[in-house]
Every structure is written in C-alpha cells, then in structure tokens.
Amino acid sequence: MRTSIVLSFLATTLSVISQTFAKPDPNFHIYLAFGQSNMEGAGDVEAKDRIADERYKMISTVDNCMGRHLGEWYYALPPITSCFGNLGPLDWFGRTLTQFLPEEITVGVVPVAVAGCDIKLFEEENYASYEQPDWMQERSDSYGGNPYRRLIDMAKVAQKDGVIKGILFHQGETNNTQRDWPERVKVIYERILNELNLKAEDVPLLAGETLRTEADGICGAHNEVIATLPDVIPTSYVISSEGLENRGDGYHFTSASYRTLGQRYAEKMLEILGDVEVVKDDDVKSDEEVDVEVNDEVDSAEETSDVE
Numbered sequence: 001m002r003t004s005i006v007l008s009f010l011a012t013t014l015s016v017i018s019q020t021f022a023k024p025d026p027n028f029h030i031y032l033a034f035g036q037s038n039m040e041g042a043g044d045v046e047a048k049d050r051i052a053d054e055r056y057k058m059i060s061t062v063d064n065c066m067g068r069h070l071g072e073w074y075y076a077l078p079p080i081t082s083c084f085g086n087l088g089p090l091d092w093f094g095r096t097l098t099q100f101l102p103e104e105i106t107v108g109v110v111p112v113a114v115a116g117c118d119i120k121l122f123e124e125e126n127y128a129s130y131e132q133p134d135w136m137q138e139r140s141d142s143y144g145g146n147p148y149r150r151l152i153d154m155a156k157v158a159q160k161d162g163v164i165k166g167i168l169f170h171q172g173e174t175n176n177t178q179r180d181w182p183e184r185v186k187v188i189y190e191r192i193l194n195e196l197n198l199k200a201e202d203v204p205l206l207a208g209e210t211l212r213t214e215a216d217g218i219c220g221a222h223n224e225v226i227a228t229l230p231d232v233i234p235t236s237y238v239i240s241s242e243g244l245e246n247r248g249d250g251y252h253f254t255s256a257s258y259r260t261l262g263q264r265y266a267e268k269m270l271e272i273l274g275d276v277e278v279v280k281d282d283d284v285k286s287d288e289e290v291d292v293e294v295n296d297e298v299d300s301a302e303e304t305s306d307v308e
Contacts, residue, residue, distance in 0.1 A: 024159060024160060024161055024162050024163060025106075025161060025162050025163075026162075026163050026279040027104050027105045027106065027162075027278055027279055028105075028106050028107075028108060028161055028162025028163065029097070029101070029105055029106070029107050029108070029162060029163060029165045030107075030108045030109070030110065030155075030158045030159070030161075030162045030163060030164045030165060031093075031094075031107070031108070031109050031110070031164070031165060031166050031167065031168055031269075032109075032110045032151060032155055032164065032166075032167045032168070032192070033081075033090055033109055033110065033111045033112070033113070033167070033168040033169070034111070034112045034113060034122065034147070034148075034151055034167075034168075034169060034171070035113050035168075035169055035170035035171035035208075036113060036114060036115055036116060036117045036170070036171045036172075036173060036174060037113070037115035037116060037173070037251065037252060038088065038089070038170045038173070038208065038210070038211075038251075038252060038253065039081065039088060039089065039090070039111070039113040039168070039169075039170040039171065039208075040081045040082070040084060040085035040088060040113035040114065040115050040139075041078065041079060041080065041081060041085040041086045041087050041088020041089070041090070041091070041113075041258065042085070042086055042087075042088070042115075042247060042252040042253070042258075043086055043087035043088065043247070043252075043253065043254060043255035043257075043258040044086065044087065044255050045078045045079075045086055045087045045255075046087075046255060049077075049078055049087055049091055049255075050077060050078070052075040052077055053075070053076070053094065053095050053098055054075070054294075055098040055103070055105070055106045055107060056075070056076045056094035056095055056097075056098055056106075056107050056108075057073045057074065057075060057076055057106065057107070057108040057109075057294060058073070058074055058075070058076040058077075058080050058090075058108065058109050058110075058111060059071065059072070059073050059074075059108060059109070059110050059154055059157065059158050060072055060073075060074060061081075061082070061110060061111060061112050061143065061150055061151070061154045062082045062083070062142045062143060065079070065082055065083040065142075066079070066083060068295070069295070070154075071154060071157050072295050073108065073161075073294055073295065074294055074295050075294050076090070076091070076094050076108075076109060077091075078091055080109065080111050081111040081112065081113040082111075082113070082139070082142055082143075083142075084115065084138075084139050084142070085113065085115075087255050087258050087259075088113075088258055088262075089168070089170065089208065089258055089261040089262035089265055090109055090111055090168070090262060091258065091259070091262055092258070092259040092260075092262035092263050092266070093109070093168065093262040093263070093265045093266045093269075094107045094108075094109060094266075095262075096262065096263045096266035096267070097266045097269065097270065100266075100270055101270075101276055102276060102277075102278045104278040105276065105278065106162075108158060108161070108162055109168075110151065110154050110155050110158050112143055112147045112148075112150055112151040112154075113147075113170075114136060114139045114140055114143070114147055115136065115139060116133075116135075116136050116174060117132075117136060117139075117140075117147075117171070117174060118130065118174045118175060119171060119172075119174070119175050119181060119184050119185065119188075121140065121147055121148070122147060122148045122151075122171075122188050123148070123184065123187070123188065124148060124149075124191070127146055127147075127148065148188070151192075152192065152195050152196065155192075155196055156196065159196065164196065164198060164203055165202075165203065165269070165273070166203055166204050166205075166206060166269055166272070167189065167192065167203060167204070167205045167206065168206050168208075168265055169185070169205055169206065169207045169208070170207070170208040171185075172210055172219070172222045172225070172226060173210055173218075173219040173222065173251055175222070176210075176218075176219040176221065176222045177221050177222055177224075177225060178225065179225065181222075181225050182225065182226075182228050182229050182231075182232040182233070183232060185205075185207070185229065185232075185233070186232050186233050189205050189233060189236075200233075200234075200235040201235060203235075204235045204236065204237060204269075204272055205229075205233055205235060205236040205237070206236070206237050206239055206265055206268055206269065207226055207229050207236060207237070207238055207239065208238075208239040208241065208261060208264075208265065209223045209226055209238060209239060209240055209241035209242075210222050210223055210226070210241065210251075211241060211244065211246055211250070211251060211252070211253060212241050212242065212244070215241075215244065215245060215246045216246050216250055217241075217246065217250060217251070218250035218251055219251065223241070226238055237268050237272070239261065239264050239265050239268060240264060241253075241257075241261065243260075244257035244260060244261060245257045
C-alpha cells in the first residue's frame with residue numbers, strides 16, 4: 001500500500017516537472033500586433049466574422065473584456081485587441097494564414113492597440129509624460145497604463161506556448177508626415193527583439209499603410225514616410241492600402257477593406273515564410289502541457305460578439 005502511494009506521488013511529481021520544462025510548440029506560430037485605431041479596428045462586425053477558426057487564437061491582453069481574462073487563450077474573434085475595438089486587420093490575418101499553412105500549424109496573436117495614440121505611447125522613455133485625453137487614457141489604462149509593457153509581458157506568456165514569427169504594426173496617423181517616425185519605430189522594434197531574445201532575421205516587422213489620399217485619406221501623405229521604413233529597418237515590409245475604401249471619416253477603412261488589409265498582411269508573411277514544414281518532435285508540448293486550450297466563452301459562434 002505504501003509503495004503504491006509513493007509511486008503515485010512520484011508519477012505526479014514527474015508529470016508536473018515535465019510540464020514545467022516542456023518546450024514551446026514550434027507549430028504554434030505567434031504574432032505580436034500593435035498600433036493605433038486601425039489596428040484596434042473600426043469596422044462593423046458581420047456574421048462571417050463571428051465564425052471561429054479553431055486554428056486561430058488570441059491571448060487576451062486586457063482583463064474582463066467579453067468574459068476574457070488577462071493572459072489566457074481564446075478563439076480569435078472580434079473584438080480582438082480590446083472591447084474598445086471592432087473589426088480590424090487581425091481578424092482576417094490569422095484566418096488567411098491557416099488557409100495556406102499546414103493543418104498541424106496553429107496561429108496566435110498578441111494584440112495591443114490604442115486609438116489615436118502618438119508613437120510616444122510605445123516609447124518607454126516617453127509614455128509616462130504623454131498627456132492623453134480621457135477617452136484615450138481609458139484605453140491605455142486597460143493595458144495597465146503602459147501598452148508597450150503589456151505587449152512585452154503577454155508576449156513572454158505566449159512564448160511559453162509557441163514561437164514568435166513576426167510583428168504586425170499599424171500606426172502613424174497621429175504622427176502624420178513626421179520624418180523621424182521611422183527611426184522611432186526602429187527603436188521600439190529593436191527593443192522588442194532584445195527584451196524577447198528574438199533575432200530580426202527571424203521576426204520581421206510588417207507595417208500597414210494609412211488610408212490613401214486618393215481614397216480621401218486625411219493622413220495619406222504619411223505613406224511616403226512609411227515607404228522609407230525598409231531603408232531604416234531592413235527586416236521590415238510595407239503592406240499596401242492601395243484600393244482600400246474609406247469608412248467615411250477620412251481615417252478608417254471599411255469592414256471589407258479591413259478584411260483585405262488583413263489578407264495582405266498574411267500574404268506577405270506567407271511569402272516571407274516560404275515553404276513551411278511541420279516540426280515533428282516527441283518533445284513538443286501538447287495543448288494540455290502548454291495550457292493553450294481555448295477558453296470558449298460561448299457555445300455558438302453567432303453569440304460570440306454583439307459588437308456592431
């Protein structure tokens with residue numbers, strides 16, 4: 001009897017140890033995403049946006065949004081960044097990737113976005129002195145008052161489960177035509193890489209264009225600045241907004257255009273990845289071991305979001 005108790009205790013202990021030191025799953029591809037309102041998403045959510053893709057997940061970077069809890073994984077359904085957002089490019093970014101990647105690969109996103117924010121909100125040396133209007137401060141506060149730090153903290157949680165493959169970025173309207181913007185983005189990008197022990201050649205930066213001038217985009221001129229990013233950051237790529245439509249406010253895209261923009265981010269990432277092989281390794285964690293089981297807060301995809 002005593003022997004069986006000892007053996008049971010040892011088995012439990014070994015199980016805990018193996019889960020603690022098990023490797024992240026190399027077939028779980030993770031993408032960081034940050035920016036301002038066009039990354040947050042301003043499009044109307046439609047029925048097709050509410051249908052869950054079981055291979056596309058998001059880690060909640062805020063607490064108590066849609067019943068989600070900070071640091072836990074859920075199906076990537078709108079609103080993805082926070083309850084302040086609606087449909088954005090992330091919604092169809094992951095859906096497009098899973099269409100073309102091997103079925104053994106799962107995609108996850110770590111999203112942080114604050115509408116209207118200046119690039120300084122993501123600068124560790126400047127965010128505290130950034131005077132934000134009350135409506136923006138409320139958004140920042142949902143990320144603990146420091147959106148950049150929340151991005152890093154949640155990225156570290158995500159790294160326990162998978163491998164970071166890229167960074168999606170959409171910001172610049174508030175820094176319209178500022179020529180020092182690319183250098184400031186470079187500092188943030190390199191800081192992210194350093195803090196997460198990543199290499200630039202393994203983790204490219206994909207930056208989306210603003211609504212173009214020909215679509216009556218108020219900040220369309222900033223695309224000339226965005227175009228210089230690859231000169232400053234060799235591992236960066238510009239995602240075109242050509243042909244995308246204006247929601248009517250001069251800053252944001254229509255829902256259809258957000259879907260297209262997300263697809264363009266994914267298409268560029270697929271081009272960068274090339275032929276993706278599934279990693280077969282007996283030491284790779286299972287979902288139970290890495291604790292990435294999806295916390296599905298509703299039974300029906302139609303009930304997942306009432307955001308309009």
